[in-house]
Amino acid sequence: HYRHYNIKNPNVHNGRSDDFASLAEVLGRRFRKYAGHPQPEDPDFPDVVVIDGGKGQLSSVMAILEKLELDESLTVISLAKKREEIFLPYQGQPLRTDPEQPGVQLLRRLRDEAHRFAISFHRQKRSQRLKTSYLDRIPGLGHHRQKQLLSRFHSIDYLRQATIAQIAETPGIGPRLAEIVYQHFHPQSTLAEEVTDPGIPVY
Known part of the structure; x- marks a missing residue:
């Protein structure tokens, strides 16, 4: 084997x-x-x-x-x-x-x-390694939480398209950290501009 x-x-x-x-x-x-x-x-x-x-x-x-x-x-x-x-x-x-x-x-x-x-x-x-090294830049996002996010969204691109609510549904993340993750990918956006349904597959 x-x-x-x-x-x-x-x-x-x-x-x-x-x-x-x-x-x-x-x-x-x-x-x-x-x-x-x-x-x-x-x-x-x-x-x-x-x-x-x-x-x-x-x-x-x-x-x-x-x-x-x-x-x-x-x-x-x-x-x-x-x-x-x-x-x-x-x-x-x-x-x-x-x-x-x-x-x-x-x-x-x-x-x-x-x-x-x-x-x-x-x-x-x-x-x-490339995925986790990119997520290392996000404050408060340890190795375990990185794995949880990648397990849920499968790629950095899908995670980038996710809403705060979708990110917050990931085990161990929660609303506050979800907002930090979202703002990391969208530094110029405001919460009012958040897309509520980007149509990404989440399993």
Whole structure:
């Protein structure tokens, strides 16, 4: 099944890409419970671990698995994108394969699907950060209330179109804070100018 991992390493989290640090963190979290005690009968224990990368990434992964005493219990391979080469642990040269072999095509599809899933998750997180960072500018609107507003209105644009009364119906907001939110989006307006029914969908 699919699984998300939010990288907690601050050097990676702050926008400094580091494949090796990310691999170390994710594999450590994924296999920590099996450290020194592999459990092949556990449905959550993988048959094969496929690494997106070349010899460098594979060597890094094996070093991590050695520390967890799982290097002899897991089948690990890596798929390098540049030439679609397949590497096995502790071997300097890639396997001699035909790119059109069904097995190689399957690995490529797995890799591409993992990319799609990761990119989709990254875009979702980025969109959420942009929304909350905009709402951070509104005084008195903490993280929990921001989530409540986004849950009700689904987007900043719909929230911008909402009336004070509609905003106030959001759990945890109330009339006074609703007015502050409304005035943030409409700084030049007065309460008399408020549109009572903008026709926005609220669920």
